[in-house]
Amino acid sequence: MIDRVFKTRSTPKESRQLAKDVVEFLAGFIADGDALHDMDIMLTEACANVVRHAYDGDSGELEVRVRVSPGESVELEVVDWGCGFDEEVRFENPGPESEGGRGMFIISMLSDSCEVRKLRGENILFIHKDIGRPQWKS
């Protein structure tokens, strides 16, 4: 298992860059472009949630903890120290005319499991993604 932590401020630009940095790190292990694109989308959505909701329109700390189990899976924890998720987090797809609210749904569709956790002041979005052996670098 390989663990790595990435940190930044939760501005739109820096959070997108953070997602890219994590994907670049994962590309050291994963060969499959589609799998990397899925990771990119999930990370970008999760980080964008922090930008939009965590610090009441302000920016704050944003951290991504990555755990790579080569040949098996990737786990992500997207962490902020802001106001936290609503009690009921929605993973549903909103109606077609809704302009927002699709981020969590996209993450739930692309991951094998995901959940929100609150731990010692940390708001954590946990994402687990199984990645088949042929998709890894040999």
Added chain:
Amino acid sequence: MEKLTLERKDAVLYAKLKGEVTLDITNDLKRSINEELGSGVEKLIMDLSGVDFMDSSGIGLLVSVNTRMRSGGKAFFLYSPSPQVEKTLSLVQLLSFFEILSDEDELKAAMV
């Protein structure tokens, strides 16, 4: 804005997006497109062939433009979404919600 090229032909606006469409630029894109739409555009064609990454804020932008055009009785088409965009649109079940032009013949017909 380098990510957005606008071409106007009478009442048709052809907008080509390029690169990544994510939260850090969607507000600017929306502003630029809305400014142009204010001046008698009856049909908007958005070329997504060069977009290699789109997140849910990009999808929100498409939905917002679509709502504005349709509520004014005007036409809105997506042209040739890249495989990455198509995948994201299909994930949120919006592929059939938008009118999509898939090849140059359909584009030419729609430009008239």
